Amino acid sequence: MSTAPVIELAGLTKAYNLGTPVETEVLHGIDLSLAEGEFAALIGPSGSGKSTLLNIIGLLERPTGGRLSIGGRDTARLSEAEITQLRGRSIGFVFQFHHLLPAFTALENVMMPSIIARGRPDDAAEATALELLDAVGLKAHALKKPAELSGGQQQRVAIARALALRPRLILADEPTGNLDTHTADDIFALLREFNRQSNCACLIVTHDPRLAARCDRIVQLVDGRIADDGPAAG
Amino acid sequence: MKFRLPFAPIVALRFLREGRMQTLLILAGTTGGVAVIVFLTQLITQLQAQIVDRVLGSQAHVVIRPAEEVNRRAIDDAGFASIVEPRAQRLRSIDQWENIARLAADMPGVTAVSPVVTGPAFAVRGQASKSVALMGVDAERYRRIVRMEEYMVAGRFAVEGTRAVIGSELAKDLGIRMDDKLRVALPNGRDELLQVGGIFDIGNKDLNRRWVFVTLPLAQSLLDLPGGVSNLDLTVADIFEAQPVADRLRGATSLNVESWMQTNAQLLAALRNQSVSNNLIRSFVVIIVALGIASVLVVSVVQKQKEIGILRAMGASRAMILQVFLIQGAVVGAVGSVLGSALAFTLLNVFSAIYRNADGQPLFAAELEPRFIAMAALVATAVGLLSALIPARRAARMDPVQAIRS
Numbered sequence: 001m002s003t004a005p006v007i008e009l010a011g012l013t014k015a016y017n018l019g020t021p022v023e024t025e026v027l028h029g030i031d032l033s034l035a036e037g038e039f040a041a042l043i044g045p046s047g048s049g050k051s052t053l054l055n056i057i058g059l060l061e062r063p064t065g066g067r068l069s070i071g072g073r074d075t076a077r078l079s080e081a082e083i084t085q086l087r088g089r090s091i092g093f094v095f096q097f098h099h100l101l102p103a104f105t106a107l108e109n110v111m112m113p114s115i116i117a118r119g120r121p122d123d124a125a126e127a128t129a130l131e132l133l134d135a136v137g138l139k140a141h142a143l144k145k146p147a148e149l150s151g152g153q154q155q156r157v158a159i160a161r162a163l164a165l166r167p168r169l170i171l172a173d174e175p176t177g178n179l180d181t182h183t184a185d186d187i188f189a190l191l192r193e194f195n196r197q198s199n200c201a202c203l204i205v206t207h208d209p210r211l212a213a214r215c216d217r218i219v220q221l222v223d224g225r226i227a228d229d230g231p232a233a234g
Numbered sequence: 235m236k237f238r239l240p241f242a243p244i245v246a247l248r249f250l251r252e253g254r255m256q257t258l259l260i261l262a263g264t265t266g267g268v269a270v271i272v273f274l275t276q277l278i279t280q281l282q283a284q285i286v287d288r289v290l291g292s293q294a295h296v297v298i299r300p301a302e303e304v305n306r307r308a309i310d311d312a313g314f315a316s317i318v319e320p321r322a323q324r325l326r327s328i329d330q331w332e333n334i335a336r337l338a339a340d341m342p343g344v345t346a347v348s349p350v351v352t353g354p355a356f357a358v359r360g361q362a363s364k365s366v367a368l369m370g371v372d373a374e375r376y377r378r379i380v381r382m383e384e385y386m387v388a389g390r391f392a393v394e395g396t397r398a399v400i401g402s403e404l405a406k407d408l409g410i411r412m413d414d415k416l417r418v419a420l421p422n423g424r425d426e427l428l429q430v431g432g433i434f435d436i437g438n439k440d441l442n443r444r445w446v447f448v449t450l451p452l453a454q455s456l457l458d459l460p461g462g463v464s465n466l467d468l469t470v471a472d473i474f475e476a477q478p479v480a481d482r483l484r485g486a487t488s489l490n491v492e493s494w495m496q497t498n499a500q501l502l503a504a505l506r507n508q509s510v511s512n513n514l515i516r517s518f519v520v521i522i523v524a525l526g527i528a529s530v531l532v533v534s535v536v537q538k539q540k541e542i543g544i545l546r547a548m549g550a551s552r553a554m555i556l557q558v559f560l561i562q563g564a565v566v567g568a569v570g571s572v573l574g575s576a577l578a579f580t581l582l583n584v585f586s587a588i589y590r591n592a593d594g595q596p597l598f599a600a601e602l603e604p605r606f607i608a609m610a611a612l613v614a615t616a617v618g619l620l621s622a623l624i625p626a627r628r629a630a631r632m633d634p635v636q637a638i639r640s
């Protein structure tokens with residue numbers, strides 16, 4: 001395993017409602033780095049700032065203070081357009097609620113990151129998307145709309161979509177949060193398998209200690225601070 | 235490799251298809267608006283063209299007459315100042331009319347020149363006598379001013395010797411038929427026995443009662459204008475260029491030159507007012523359609539908040555989201571213009587079948603000029619695009635996290 005850091009956070013803070021009487025700091029100086037191929041769980045009580053941290057790393061939100069580097073690039077120096085491009089090409093998201101586009105088929109949803117990155121669909125993107133759907137066991141459902149799929153199937157489509165551009169970083173926010181144990185295990189196994197195949201870094205928020213134990217590393221967040229960070233026990 | 239649309243149109247079309255009811259509603263509104271505009275424009279254009287056509291059916295586009303005579307009365311002994319007052323106009327000839335006719339014929343935009351000698355006379359038959367206008371013309375040349383041959387109900391439009399062409403009302407009033415004799419008497423005491431060689435119906439009762447066409451030399455001798463003409467009638471290539479042509483001729487000859495646009499100033503003013511009110515109606519319809527498209531898209535942006543957030547999370551830029559909504563507006567406008575033009579065509583067919591002239595002819599033709607369809611497509615697409623501007627900007631500015639967290 002290589003040790004080049006995919007993400008690097010130093011003293012990162014995030015405050016909401018900045019400059020108002022209800023100003024609240026949610027993250028208080030986070031230091032964290034994730035290496036290529038690392039498969040880490042992010043755990044912590046509800047409201048501890050896990051989603052906020054993930055959204056900041058995913059470039060959906062900007063931090064209030066501190067430093068965030070992705071692939072060695074300091075994100076504070078990037079323009080809005082560069083941020084958008086970096087997000088699209090290097091980061092794959094999996095959300096708790098699949099967040100698929102209801103108007104598009106499973107295949108089109110998986111192709112969408114490529115359509116966005118290259119401006120239009122092409123045969124290569126379609127072939128890749130079909131491969132990915134095959135890998136998550138949904139090739140037969142490629143032309144179905146999300147509403148025609150079960151919760152587990154939807155989440156598998158969402159994982160295929162996150163992998164569409166072979167991102168170097170996968171961020172998953174409670175990807176198994178509303179799935180039954182058996183389905184959750186499947187989804188988790190899928191993420192793990194892709195992590196091994198493509199050597200991408202993965203940061204997975206989970207409430208399930210069983211799943212966290214199957215990661216390489218566990219980062220625990222309490223009240224906006226990293227309380228514990230180390231290899232998984234099992 | 236099959237043809238594939240780029241990102242923004244793909245998503246725009248899918249959003250429109252997904253929002254079925256809303257899309258149908260704005261499409262219906264846009265279609266209705268386009269139909270009203272195209273229908274009205276086509277109708278008014280046709281009716282106005284018909285009115286102008288009818289007016290010019292019996293009129294020269296430009297008429298040259300001798301300069302008006304005025305009395306000058308000196309009011310001081312030196313004669314430096316004078317009062318100019320009008321005086322009763324006697325029949326006069328245009329000085330050197332052959333030269334003027336040549337000058338007019340050479341003027342750009344003028345397509346025909348015809349000399350006319352006209353003056354008052356009485357048509358007498360038995361005890362009956364009618365006041366008429368004697369018209370001395372060269373039939374061949376006059377046909378290029380007023381298309382008399384199209385109006386003939388008997389005989390031909392040709393004059394020679396003492397053969398004359400009269401109108402259907404005069405023929406009825408005096409009980410005259412083809413080849414009958416008719417005497418004309420003039421205020422100066424001259425008279426002549428004519429033979430009717432043709433009867434016309436020009437669609438205007440007054441003219442059907444008044445015009446008596448004879449040869450140019452006969453009219454000249456009866457009206458005491460040997461070798462002279464009382465006016466030169468002109469046809470121009472573009473009827474709405476008649477005024478500038480008349481102005482140029484007046485400048486060049488200092489004669490009294492009048493275009494049909496001056497003669498029919500009131501009619502033209504009425505037509506212009508009609509155009510103004512038509513434009514007003516069109517503007518209102520455009521504004522209402524624009525508001526309709528904008529409001530539906532504003533709602534759609536709010537409904538699509540989550541999708542917009544997802545697309546942004548996958549790397550779609552603000553500009554791409556902006557395009558998605560602009561295209562929706564443009565597509566609604568473009569499709570609405572096609573459907574609206576089709577609806578306008580249907581309306582034109584229905585109404586032209588319902589509304590007919592007294593003679594049973596349709597009031598207007600059920601035709602739709604391609605330029606109006608092109609105009610509708612252009613305007614509707616532009617309006618759609620502009621109406622989408624505000625909603626699209628809202629969509630582009632939306633915070634992706636807000637949508638994803640909920």
Ligand SMILES: Nc1ncnc2c1ncn2[C@@H]1O[C@H](COP(=O)(O)OP(=O)(O)O)[C@@H](O)[C@H]1O
Binds near residue numbers: 016017045047051
């Ligand atoms: N947009 C916001 N404005 C103000 N407070 C926010 C906002 N988003 C999140 N928070 C607050 O930040 C804290 C952390 O939230 P979150 O990151 O969602 O926690 P977790 O994912 O660990 O449950 C919570 O107290 C939440 O209320």
Ligand SMILES: [Mg+2]
Binds near residue numbers: 050
């Ligand atoms: Mg959360």
